[in-house]
Amino acid sequence: MAASDAGGHWPLELIGLRKRFGPVQALAGLDLRVGAGECYALLGPNGAGKTTALNILLGFLQPDAGTARIAAVDVQADPDRARRNLAYIPEQVQLYPRLSGLENLAYFHGLGASEAMADASLRDCLRQAGLADAAYERRVHTYSKGMRQKVGIAIALARRAPVMLLDEPTSGLDPEAAFELNNSLRDLAARGVTILMATHDLFRAREVASRIGILVAGRLQQEVDPASVGGAELESLYLAAVRDLLGRAS
């Protein structure tokens, strides 16, 4: 179950987060805390506010109200320091197509590190991310989406950040790649990494997450322990939450 550190700090914490885009209330007081070694899946339909929440955690967006903290650092007050504790895998991992997977990893890791990582360590990160050895030195323009996603994971692994954010990580991945991704995430969580994953893939979320939050209209409607519900039950809960809120709205 979720836990804070000895000082009462949570690796990832959202308190009363509100964000409005013109007439649309994207976040309406989101409260969320994710503990060390926990993998939290934020489920929700399109426009529920998942990506907005991630963008605020990344420091890309300023909330209208509320606080976002990464490793006890207020993201709005010190976004650079907050980002140092963060690894991020976007929905579409875009890399430099003329560099190989290994070269992209060295480049992106190099951006945030004062010293270059040894070649063996870089290869180790790619291996952990599940990329086949033969692909390491192939240029990325020959990669599938799943392979790029794995390089994205390797970049996140190489960063050795205590918190990892993923935006729709299984979107567009074939079942095998999605399975491998889930294995990687489980490994990371086992090593104490805090993971927040925005998704609408109920099946994958149930497989990998230790907690699932159902976000609708910018508010956390329900939290579910995936170990205690079956796939069908989770789907019913999700649809009920969505229909209930959308029904009320209409």
Next chain:
Amino acid sequence: MNSAVVRGEVRLLLRDPAVWTVLLVLVVTLIGAVIQGVLRKHAEIAVFTEMANADAARLESATWDAIRLEEQGGNVSRFRDPRNADVVGRRLAVQHLILPPTGLAALAVGQSDLHPAWHPVSLEPRDQLLAEGELNAPRQLAVGRFDVSFVVVFVAPLLLLGLLAGSPARERESGILPLLAVQRGRLGGWLALRTGLRLLIVLLPILVVGVVVAWLPGPGPLETAASETWLRLGLWGLAVAGYLTFWAALGVWMGTLALDTARAVLALAAAWLLLVILLPAIANVALELSYPQPSRIEYVDAMRAATDLARAEGSEVLQQYLEDHPEMAGDDVDVDDFFAQRLLVQARVEEALRPLSTAFEQQRQARARQVRWLRWASPAMLTSEGLADAAGTSESRQADFLQQVHGFHDAWRDFFGPRVLAGRPFFDHDRIPTFEYSHEPPTRLAARMAVVMLGCFGLSVALGLLALRRARSLPKVMGNE
């Protein structure tokens, strides 16, 4: 950020076909410009050498002829007599004063296609001599102005902007920027590295060309000293670096403002058109409207009228002129002597024209002042002038040379005038004044160039700071899209 990023950037550049295209275009245009510049300079020096040799041979021949005629006697027309001071000062001892090309003259045509690099000095009126000297200008204009300065001012910014390709708008469009922003936090250093490497790709070949041109052995002793060449090369290189840094900073700043590559590239193309083509054209129009070029026809008409008047007034007026200017001759002047009369008419005409020529000179100086202000309208104008200055083909070096020509012309007349008016045989061939070009002090050139560099580097710093500030907020901009 560590060395892995630098290695990655170098790999990206080496694998980008655009880089090789840019290098190919740059190298080909530079080679073409250098070949043309070197050929032009060599041809110019060949003409100078021929002139200097012809001047020396003519004077030597006149000297020997004068000695021979004096010793052996013989009939010779007074209009060809090498013992006649007027004939010697007007024809036989004519000197072509030469503005020596600098070691970098091949890099910039500058003003040398408008102002000749030599002026013949004799007893002829100053304006007539200058008019003769300009005869070469139309031929040079027909050759055109394709030189290394053209490549630097017009072509290099386009190639640099092509290499930058609207970065970081390109990264934003391709979706790489969020990952970069998370890895790096502040994108200023990353942007500076990328921009700096692309700047070097364009800058280095140009600097190499400058060094090669400075290194090339000059075709003769008429060139300026090597030490001056290296000083000029240093200033030239800094001016090129300043100008291209300005374009790099402008490119990145606009790249941080634009939402996508297309808009960034369009804005940069518009900026190039405005700063390199339109503003200089507008400045030219403004200059012509505020300080129109003095009418040469008007000047020639006035000269003819003054000449006719002086001739009609005859020896009486000339006698009066001599009384007003006793320095022109002693008491033994025969004003009815053809040569004396011609010299005095000429002096009289020049005196009558002085108000007009002063007005012309004032207008020219006012134009020059206006140009000095107008060039601040565009870094392209500032740099174009600076590159010509470093290469020794600028307006200011030409003006300084013309000043020396006028001074020498005065000395020439001071030497020959009294001898012509005295009408005595002339044997002072070895005492005829000789011209030696006085080089501009390096500090004066450096001070002028410092203004150019201050302008370009100052703008670069300002734009660079704007780009860095904008880069800091780029992640936020992305979040709002």
